[in-house]
């Protein structure tokens with residue numbers, strides 16, 4: 001395997017249209033990058049997520065943004081529920097519909113779990129850093145837990161209020177965001193990416 005390519009330059013495009021994610025990524029990479037911008041701010045189109053894995057979708061989003069000329073970082077993530085055969089998985093955003101209604105998406109997850117003993121779930125986060133020439137460096141992180149009902153807590157985004165990480169009594173929705181950043185799937189992926197490309 002060849003040596004990883006490292007991040008150079010001072011501007012990084014966060015290739016996401018999700019404000020919750022853009023905020024978390026800027027917080028996690030703050031110490032290593034001088035200036036952030038985002039695909040939303042630059043008015044870049046939202047590519048269709050045609051991949052069949054988190055990694056394929058992260059690479060497609062990162063390459064699409066980097067084609068505009070700056071290094072770009074994409075995150076493709078989601079909630080995997082084994083008792084639902086892995087759903088919503090790569091469809092986690094799509095389950096919330098065009099209105100991004102996560103109260104509805106969480107209700108759909110809960111409806112599928114009624115009567116099932118296995119309430120385990122895990123979040124996955126694939127991160128892909130892309131160069132304008134098409135090169136990518138990609139990692140994948142995970143965080144395991146249990147799904148609670150009803151949802152709890154005002155913090156975070158997406159499915160956070162129903163996700164109770166293993167070994168903790170607060171959902172990601174109840175937890176201080178700083179605490180979530182220490183243990184989340186995104187934190188796990190960022191530890192790997194920073195090690196490989198940023199330090």
Ligand SMILES: O=c1nc[nH]c2c1ncn2[C@H]1C[C@H](O)[C@@H](COP(=O)(O)OP(=O)(O)OP(=O)(O)O)O1
Pocket residue numbers: 015016017018021046049061075076077078079092093123156157158159160172184186
């Ligand atoms: O920490 C998280 N806490 C709660 N929910 C989460 C988290 N991480 C991902 N999720 C769920 C909701 C999100 O909408 C979907 C990702 O879908 P995903 O396509 O990767 O992102 P997106 O469409 O929201 O934004 P974009 O593609 O522009 O980056 O999974």
Ligand SMILES: [Mg+2]
Pocket residue numbers: 049093
């Ligand atoms: Mg998306």
